[in-house]
Amino acid sequence: MTGHDDLSILSLIAQASLVVKLVMALLAGVSFMSWYWIFRKGISIRAARAHTADFEKEFWSGGDLGAMYRSAAASREAVGPLGRIFEAGYREFAKLRGQPNLDASDIIDGARRAMRATYQRELDDLEAHTAFLATTGSVSPYVGLFGTVWGIMNAFRGLGDVGSATLAHVAPGIAEALVATAIGLFAAIPAVVAYNRFAYDIDRLANRFESFMEEFSNILQRQLK
Template identity: 45%
Template structure:
């Protein structure tokens, strides 16, 4: 008779060991054992995180390159050399937005400067061409920024949806098995919370990068606008001297 409780305890311990081993709590294990809906949420968040970092790296490299090109162009522009020579060098195949603005203004200048009756509107037309070019170039630079903003604001809620769905499934399993031991509850809760973690992993870099890159784009846009105004002033002085 004394051996029966020992045998029962042995079976219970063995069964508990099997349950503990059956659940892999690594990240891959949590993903593989998750519900289909939770898996879809995790895959979507992983893709969003990958694409977010792709945009961050691309925009960071691009902004450094654009500022370097702008510095080189401004050095050449304010060096006192001929604007026609500078246009021949960079205006036909601009490498950056500042060169594109300069090239568009010079083309408009050359196209109508020698015609009679249009000098009165030349300044206005050149200014309009520069503003249109500036807007078009900034639109190109701001591509993908909407994606960063969307990930930064919505990824936590997507992860929370996966968490709620996973916890609902866990509670359903608990109710069906009528077993509330930690070994049964913990894996399902861990799978659900993993979705929330992935949402935060995607959202935090996207939010920080959006604010930083937006600030850099605003500074660069102001730099382009300042150049347009300065070049417009040069053209205005040139027209005044010809009158």
């Protein structure tokens, strides 16, 4: 086997100590899971943005609110998060408006509370599993560094059995140890980039939801006059 073959990535992984192999396996599993959630969350957030844009276009086109409510109630999944917020608010508004001895402010407050509760559930759903990406991005480099330190310790400990230490004796052990750091960075960097992007997109959606709730509350208030 040539020196080049000895220092190939697969050879280094195969020759690594048990602890370093366990670290690499853990990081590989975490990386696989993070990529899984990156694709899943990317698809769900893009769908939420598209549904929000479609619903805003329909809502501000001046259609009948009652008809929009019936359509949203009949297909809650199709209307997206903003449609479900609208549906919750209008349902509570219609229920409270039919009750006697209720002030307009009480009716609007009830509709706002219903929208706020649905808004929080929608945000929780959008943010689900993003904490895993944040944890992967912050912890994976340190886990990889642990594997590197352990591998280097083994490499230098092995020098005690060698009469004269040369680069040929030290290089394979250090190289296999550094592979753990490389895998840790491979797991961490995409997770950090994805988390920051998702956090930005979710924050923008949250602002659109809040603006809609305020504007919709004003529309409902005008209907009570």
